[in-house]
Amino acid sequence: MPITGADILCEALVREGVTDLFGYPGGAILPVYDAMLKFPLRHILVRHEQGATHMADGYARATGRVGVAIATSGPGATNMVTGIATAMMDSSPIVCITGQVGSRLIGSDAFQETDIIGITLPITKHNFLVTRPEDVVPVVREAFQLARSGRPGPVLIDITKDAQQLSCEPRWEQTVQVRHQRPLPAPDPQQCSRALDLIASASRPVVLAGQGIMLGDAVREFRAFVDASGIPVGVTLLGIGALPASHPRNLGMMGMHGEAWVNTAIQESDLLIAMGMRFDDRVTGNLKTYAPHARKIHIDIDPAEIGKNVPVDVGIAGDLAEVLRSWMPMLVPPRVSEWIARIDELKGDSAVRDIQQLTDDGHLYAAHVIHDLWRLTNGAAVVATDVGQHQMWEAQYYHHERPRTLITSGGLGTMGFGVPAAIGAKVARPDAEVWAIVGDGGFQMTMAELATIVQEGIDIKIAIINNGYLGMVRQWQEFFYGGRYAATPLVSPDFTKIAGAYGLSARTITARAQVADAVGEARRTPGTVLLDFQVEQEDSVYPMVPAGADLHAMIRRPSPLAETGADV
């Protein structure tokens, strides 16, 4: 029986295991919306297509399953661009479906026509233009396969209106050649044995753990390697959760706002073993002075990453779980006791504010809020953040024990990500306690999604770290632009009234003494609750490696004595 391209698309999604999609309708995608009603697909109606892409992304990051976003042509499609680029930079598997004008109108500047294939070419793993219903089955299958395989990433399917309306007999059984997939490289045994030699003879080794450990389902193998080798681990922002924060070998986060001892350990190290990370400039600082004494081993599934930023002694392109499994029988653990003692000594030099010493002086610090939130949720919540100071404080003070529990935009640093990503995570994991920790700036970029929350009955908790500024930019102005606050003071609405207008509960918190009660009440209250934490306005994130500076040249928190002008 011939059926329409729209029906075929919906059935193909169901056959891929899709149960939820995030989207916004319009003329060029209406046949698919009409067909959707017949299929077991939950559609979450967003308020802006950017929100749909971040939701699909949050869904994917929380579970590893492919997230799906859908929109119409023209402005619907272009509104997706930021979310697609965000997913691309962080290797998140999403499939975005956009309607396109009729195939005979393409190139005629038809109403709501835009070349979304051209626009998204550099920010997708691959994209497809579908102009015939016959192509829907193979394209959907290939799109999902591409999104989730190898180094995951976003794939876009642009489908013309006539391809949705015309009918054909779907050939479900046809074998689909995944034409655009690069074959997975097999780990080179010679490189593996060189790596094992370097490991056995290292005296100051550090593992650099990235998100690839989770994306590659290598968490168990990674843990086994760390336990067997005893090598200390620094994590990237997206690598948080790859090893429990409480694991004795987990040193914490590296990089621009990483712990001083992690960055110093990297600079003193004689062997870096990078796994599923990409030596982003935010973790290396000045490449010329980066880890000058260290040999470098780099394992990544994407061969293009190896040697891209940092020259390496051993490069292994391949599946991390497979590499680590092959290493285990031959692994000779290095002698690290002196090195661990040296790192313990470095730990005395914390540049992240010691929370115990941060007494309640009547001010509310973001560090307090996030530390308390961590304790009160037993470190078990899924947290989606926005971008800025609160994001770094989250990484410093919320200690994640499990993989896929921190959902944050690292590579693109996309403000507006937090709330929609939290919604996507909650749809994917209805059992989980999900918090969005956002700034007053980023929240206002996508707060229209509060209506999505209400309409779809989503239960998340939103913590706004409200400092009255575009905080991270203000901090840069304080440090590097003579304290001239150009366009960073931020007037905001009364967020509790905004929440109230949507029928959501909300509360303002201005003192530390109120934090536990407010968080407890929010957790007990069914449905979404918004907490507006009005924190110290001109606090800064420490330590900070200025962009492009040497990794060890960290700006430290001024001591109270220095603040008073006393000689220190």
Ligand SMILES: Cc1ncc(C[n+]2csc(CCOP(=O)(O)OP(=O)(O)O)c2C)c(N)n1
């Ligand atoms: C879409 C977008 N625009 C601009 C920026 C640049 N930027 C990075 S952090 C930041 C300030 C964020 O302010 P806020 O959301 O209040 O969070 P805070 O830093 O105060 O925690 C800005 C403007 C960005 N990352 N993303």
